[in-house]
């Protein structure tokens with residue numbers, strides 16, 4: 001058995017795409033199990049950058065089965081555009097499989113995402129406005145439309161008609177905006193259905209067979225621990241479960257079949273959207289990190305909030321997901337800093353707190369406890385062996401590993417595939 005889950009430990013944008021891509025080359029099957037086109041991976045292959053939102057990174061290699069599991073929410077228009085783009089670049093998409101149990105994002109989900117954000121005013125979440133939250137709301141409310149319904153004209157039409165009537169009522173009477181015309185949406189989506197039909201399958205069986213046949217299966221996480229609906233900084237979270245357990249629920253693979261969990265840790269912290277961020281830097285160093293690291297959203301282009309690496313967050317992620325190894329990304333972005341700070345604890349009302357606070361009021365008031373490290377002031381981009389990293393860089397990483405209680409597995413010093421040091425065999 002050989003299954004690996006790659007997941008984010010912070011607020012997303014850790015560079016999971018790079019780690020996933022590295023492992024995808026060795027995998028037979030690559031699976032997405034949560035989120036939708038709110039995610040954005042940039043993967044660099046042969047010096048060429050590919051932006052993926054829904055398609056698993058395995059799409060970049062021939063002969064890999066790529067799965068969008070039941071836990072993913074699918075905007076068919078966006079997915080078809082992505083498939084066509086990849087096809088135009090010469091990639092083979094024939095091994096893509098979409099779960100018949102995945103939920104479909106409809107135009108009213110996107111509009112609701114927008115008007116609900118507007119109505120929240122100062123309490124806005126800062127969503128990607130892709131309709132993710134409203135689609136998961138319908139799933140939980142048991143009125144969602146699944147891929148299996150979309151494939152059946154009669155079922156789809158009946159469910160859509162009911163849903164459009166209900167959403168139009170809500171849009172008009174609560175938010176004062178125009179709703180949607182049933183027949184236009186029906187036609188648009190039935191055309192999508194025809195395009196997607198060859199890709200639809202009961203993907204949990206494909207995975208079960210692959211695991212029994214000892215194939216290498218890679219679960220590609222989207223978003224990250226602190227955006228987890230249950231365990232993140234609620235309500236400033238996404239509407240799915242990006243922690244390791246989500247890979248099981250969102251793909252129909254039993255938890256005992258998940259072999260190894262890799263937590264991706266960016267060498268500093270970033271966050272997009274609203275919500276507390278204890279180590280945020282609203283100063284020159286924050287700007288320097290943003291500019292050096294091109295920290296702007298892949299999906300929305302928004303500037304990301306930047307800050308010092310928070311080992312409390314990483315330790316919390318390790319505990320929630322049972323992370324076996326950390327994959328450190330973007331160490332090279334810190335190459336020029338004089339000194340670095342690592343947050344090793346939180347103080348609240350003068351006392352060190354051991355557990356990650358559930359209350360955002362507490363989290364917003366904590367004072368980070370920092371340890372300072374001398375910078376290494378030299379480029380790490382060309383380094384290929386961990387032992388060859390500057391001593392100060394190793395000191396920084398080893399202290400993180402100690403505080404987070406997770407061993408180092410991978411260290412990445414640039415976007416290209418060869419800029420990756422493997423400390424532990426992962427597959």
Ligand code: IMP
Pocket residue numbers: 011012013038039040125126127128129130131132133222223227236237238239272273274
């Ligand atoms: P939603 O997922 O669009 O509902 O957005 C909810 C929160 O999750 C917002 O703060 C988003 O900025 C954040 N978010 C969603 N997807 C990503 C991602 O891939 N990277 C980073 N943040 C994300």
